[in-house]
Amino acid sequence: MAGITRFGGYVPRLRLQRKAVVEANGWFNPGLAGLAKGERSMCNWDEDSLTMAVEAGRDCLGETPPSNIRAIHFASTTMPFADRQNATVAATALQLGEDLRTVDLTSSMRAGTSGMIEALENIEGRDGQILYLAADHRETASSGAQELQMGDGAASFVLGNDNVIAEFLGSHQMSTDFVDHYRGQNRSFDYNWEERWIRDEGYFKIVPPAIEALFKKTGVSGDDIDMMVMPALIRGVPQKIAKGAGIKDEAVQDNMHAIMGEAGAAHALIMLSRALQAAKPGQTILVIGWGQGCDLMLFRATDAISGFKPSLGGVEGFLARKKEESNYNRYLAFNELIERDKGIRAEVDAQTALTTLYRNRDKVLGFVGGKCTKCGTVQYPKAHICVNPNCGEWHSQEDFRFADVPCTVQSWTADGLTYSPDPPTHFGMVTFEAGGRLMADLTDVDKGGVEVGMPLRMVFRVKVEDERRGFKKYFWKAAPDHRKV
Structure with missing residues (x-):
């Protein structure tokens, strides 16, 4: 059976306090005061979607990755490179070899869930497993609501047919060109439409028939759902959709908006990764992705889920590892939202x-460094001669990560x-x-x-x-x- 064999996640250490954003911009946009509670995750200056995806991948793979990873799929709407395959960089960083299929998935908030459905529906019966990564580091204009609502993060999964900890029961997708927001070519920021329209004409008219179709396809009913994962920035939307589908209130998972914000195409999968950390054998998980239609995935936790823990603590572990950041100027600088005089020491050509x-x-x-096959000494970087003064053997080193x-x-x-x-x-x-x-x-x-x-x-x-x-x-x-x- 196809499904999830491992999972992991990553949330940056820094958490920008929303109160600091409101204090800086309230004079210009008083309406921000209603969003002043809580915090959002914030990349350090040296983090982006690719570095977060690698960290989530390490959390998922552990120190002894499966030997049969045959592909890496990477989903994000904020790829560092527009024309250089980002999944290949991740594959090299994770040292999974070069005999791999690598794929970048982008251009929609449901790129993460759409790509995962495609991978799951095509892996059954195939040899090997897929490492599936999703991460987003969304840029927003300063002084707007989205600056407070967004967040940074990543999720990762190994998808395969053996030793499955969450069985894939089925999926359903709807493609509808309903534009709740968009980002044009060569634009840095999203353009967002009116919330009530998105809620009433979007979520409430597109998602319910998709859930009904999935239930009909899989033979599952609302009463069978133990966990429902659905990101939505508009308050109360997941709860109302759950009620209409006959799903109990307690099944609706916390969307983490109060503690990290929403991480774009990765957010539904971050929520899924967190749900899997708490799932018990036999529990059924419904995942809903949104963006120009919707994606639905259904999973059931197996007995094997009790024996797996993410290597670095998973989403829960990274949520617990945090530092409150109240310096709004630091956030602006890290995200290149202000032009700084960096001084002459920064004027170095970095080609x-x-x-x-x-x-x-x-x-x-x-x-990757080297390990001497004669004396066992390890060194970085790898060299032609062992650095051990009592050895000095030539051409004796094998790769050591x-x-x-x-x-x-x-x-x-x-x-x-x-x-x-x-x-x-x-x-x-x-x-x-x-x-x-x-x-x-x-x-x-x-x-x-x-x-x-x-x-x-x-x-x-x-x-x-x-x-x-x-x-x-x-x-x-x-x-x-x-x-x-």
Whole structure:
């Protein structure tokens, strides 16, 4: 049977306090006061949809990924590259090999659910599994309601036929060109339409017949639904749709708007990932995706769900790992919503030598070093000669991936002179549990919050952006291990 065999998620550490946004913009838009409660997730300056997708993928795959991943599908409406396959970058970062099918899915808020239905309906009877990633980092104009309502996050799933923890029972899709919002070509921000129209003519007329068709197709009724996943920015919409379908009120899952906002094409799947963390064997989960029609998926948790836990704590774990951010200017700066004078130290040409990047892709994107087959010494980067002074063997090293190896701070520096989008720049000598060390950038740390011996884990982040040519450089940085700190 086809279904979900693993799941994971990711929510950035920073949580922008909505009160800070309202205090800054209330003079211009007093109506924002009604949205002042709660917080929204916020990417750090070195995070985007791709880095979040990789982190969610690591949460899902764990330290020992399945050996039979045959494809990676990546859904997002905010891909870092418009013409460079983003799923291929994720595949390299996760080091799942190159004998893969890679697909980018975009252009609609239901890209995440539509792509997942397509993958599930085509995987049955096939060998191998699919790693399915979804992430969004939506940009919004400042001082509008969407700035408060949106959020950043990612979800991931392994889809396959064996050792299924959530069986895929069926799906139904409706394609209707109902435009509740849109973003035109070469535009940064969405244009949104009136809420009452979206609610009455959109949700309430499109979703109910789709649910009825799904129930008829699968033989399931509203009474059978234990969990209903449905993102909707308009208050009360999921509850009314559930009531009309005969689904009990307690089945409607929290949409997390109060604690992270809505993460676009990824949000229904983030909610699904969180629901799976709480699901018990035999429970039935209905997932509804929305955007120019709707997608419906039906799952039933199997006995195997009790034996699986996301490697990094899943959506719940990342929700718990948070830092409140009340500096609205920092949010504006990280999202390039204001033009800053970055100073002359930032005036460095950051052109990427694409030939060098290609030749070193596993070292740079996959964080692969070397391990001596003679003495067992590990090192980064991989070299022709073993660094062990008692060995010095030539051409003895095999690939060794450092990304999942625990590490600690040996020494560190906070540099206020080097340019950084979020000064001071933190970096230091990082030592790995398996051996080897690296002078690495530190991220997700606060001024005065770094200590020698602090447990760290490596994370895939933006190193620098070539703004002149629109090319992002990715590398691995050290961040506090939220499971140990």
